[in-house]
Amino acid sequence: MKFSKATDYALHTMLFLTAATPDKPVGVQLLAEKQKVSPTYLSKILTKLVKAGMIESITGVNGGYRLKRNWEDISFLDIIHAIEGSASLFDCSFDHGPDCPIQRVVLEAEEKMEEHLRNKKMSDLVRETNIVF
Amino acid sequence: MKFSKATDYALHTMLFLTAATPDKPVGVQLLAEKQKVSPTYLSKILTKLVKAGMIESITGVNGGYRLKRNWEDISFLDIIHAIEGSASLFDCSFDHGPDCPIQRVVLEAEEKMEEHLRNKKMSDLVRETNIVF
DNA sequence: TTATTATAGATAAATAAAATCCTTAATTAG
DNA sequence: CTAATTAAGGATTTTATTTATCTATAATAA
Numbered sequence: 001m002k003f004s005k006a007t008d009y010a011l012h013t014m015l016f017l018t019a020a021t022p023d024k025p026v027g028v029q030l031l032a033e034k035q036k037v038s039p040t041y042l043s044k045i046l047t048k049l050v051k052a053g054m055i056e057s058i059t060g061v062n063g064g065y066r067l068k069r070n071w072e073d074i075s076f077l078d079i080i081h082a083i084e085g086s087a088s089l090f091d092c093s094f095d096h097g098p099d100c101p102i103q104r105v106v107l108e109a110e111e112k113m114e115e116h117l118r119n120k121k122m123s124d125l126v127r128e129t130n131i132v133f
Numbered sequence: 134m135k136f137s138k139a140t141d142y143a144l145h146t147m148l149f150l151t152a153a154t155p156d157k158p159v160g161v162q163l164l165a166e167k168q169k170v171s172p173t174y175l176s177k178i179l180t181k182l183v184k185a186g187m188i189e190s191i192t193g194v195n196g197g198y199r200l201k202r203n204w205e206d207i208s209f210l211d212i213i214h215a216i217e218g219s220a221s222l223f224d225c226s227f228d229h230g231p232d233c234p235i236q237r238v239v240l241e242a243e244e245k246m247e248e249h250l251r252n253k254k255m256s257d258l259v260r261e262t263n264i265v266f
Numbered sequence: 267t268t269a270t271t272a273t274a275g276a277t278a279a280a281t282a283a284a285a286t287c288c289t290t291a292a293t294t295a296g
Numbered sequence: 297c298t299a300a301t302t303a304a305g306g307a308t309t310t311t312a313t314t315t316a317t318c319t320a321t322a323a324t325a326a
Contacts, residue, residue, distance in 0.1 A: 001136055003223045003239065004314065011235045012227050027271070035227055041316050043272065050272090059272045060324025076238055090136045094145050094168055101262040102144045105209055105253045106136065113246035120238045129234040137283065160302070174285050180304060193293025194301045 006045050007083045009035055013046060014079055017055065017067050018122045019131045025057075025064030045083065052082035077117035139178050140216045142170055146179060147212055150188065150200050151255045152264045158190075158197030178216065185215035210250035 013031050020026060028046060032039040046065055049055050054074050055065045067074075089110050092100035125131070146164050153159060161179060165172040179198055182188045187207050188198045200207075222243050225233035258264075 001134055001140075001217055001222060002220075003134055005226060006314080007134075008223070008226055008235075011239075012225075015235060025271095029271085038316060040318080044274085044316095047273065057272055058324085059270085059322075061270045061326065063271045063324070065272090076235075076242070084134055087135075089134060090141070092145075093138060093141055096264075101258050101264070102141075102148060102209075105258070106144075106250070109209070109246045109249035109253075112249050113242045116242035116245050117239070120242075125234050125238070131229075131234065139284080158302095162302085171285060173287080176303065177285095177305085183303090190303055191293080192291075192301085192303050194295060196293070196302045198303090 001089070003080070004084060007080055009037055009042055010045050010049060010079050010083045011076065013042070013065075014049070014054070014074065014122050015125060015131065017065065018071060018074075019126050022067055022071070025062070025066040027064040031065070048082050049079070052078070054078065054082065072121065072123045074122050075118050076120045076122070077114055079122075080117060134222070136213070137217060140213055142168055142175055143178050143182060143212050143216045144209070146175070146198075147182070147187070147207065147255050148258060148264065150198065151204060151207075152259050155200055155204070158195070158199040160197040164198070181215050182212070185211070187211065187215065205254065205256045207255050208251050209253045209255070210247055212255075213250060 012035055016031065016034065017026060028039045028043045031046075032042045035042070046055065046057070050057050050065075054068060054071070056068050057063070057065050088107055090103055090106040092103040094100065145168055149164065149167065150159060161172045161176045164179075165175045168175070179188065179190070183190050183198075187201060187204070189201050190196070190198050221240055223236055223239040225236040227233065
């Protein structure tokens with residue numbers, strides 16, 4: 001069980017956009033170069049963030065991606081869910097009635113993790129840390 | 134990102150063994166049947182639990198698997214780590230100096246999840262719940 | 267109109283998970 | 297001692313998922 005590289009790219013891109021000038025769009029070319037990943041692949045990932053309403057895209061010359069208004073509120077969990085989906089991390093495949101005690105425990109644990117990811121915003125990180133890109 | 138089915142099988146097998154008579158070994162045949170999984174595959178999973186020292190195996194007629202002495206202390210995390218390994222869920226693949234602020238946050242979150250999984254023992258579950266197999 | 271930039275569909279390549287097959291080794295009952 | 301039973305382990309296959317590429321289309325600004 002691992003977070004996907006796509007999630008890694010998405011988180012780093014969001015951090016970059018949050019730390020960068022908030023009004024000027026940044027092209028996928030540059031974002032991909034920084035992260036040493038192919039632009040087409042990264043663009044597919046960023047399209048998910050667009051669909052989730054976190055960033056917006058501007059086509060054409062001098063286009064790129066830019067944060068949306070609500071960017072101060074975007075949490076780690078928002079980004080992770082946008083990329084990985086929101087399904088739970090564990091499915092009991094054993095048929096013992098309505099609810100599985102094992103599943104319950106694992107889901108409680110998952111909820112602890114999500115709580116932390118929900119409370120951490122990208123903007124916190126930019127405020128707290130000296131971001132090096 | 135999902136916990137593997139192997140983890141699901143391992144957790145359910147441990148619950149079964151914990152709920153069952155603690156001295157008499159249970160064959161993989163029966164365990165596999167209950168969970169509707171192939172005996173050979175399950176045996177590979179259980180071998181990992183043996184290597185991790187949670188259960189012991191007895192070959193030969195009337196053999197099978199049985200909990201070891203310390204069974205009261207076996208946590209969810211122990212089992213999960215035995216199957217999935219203990220590597221962290223997130224690797225930053227971007228090269229920004231010694232530590233990545235994103236990685237830090239995700240690892241804190243992971244730690245919250247692990248804490249819960251470390252504090253829940255199989256024996257708790259058997260005590261609390263009316264296990265249905 | 268041309269260059270630039272994102273979107274999207276199709277597909278390929280790489281990796282990981284799930285499962286099977288077969289052989290070997292250990293043990294116990296008869 | 298022998299035959300039956302049971303786990304361990306190596307090799308391989310199947311299936312699923314992730315990662316990545318290629319190509320075409322659409323939008324926009326200079």
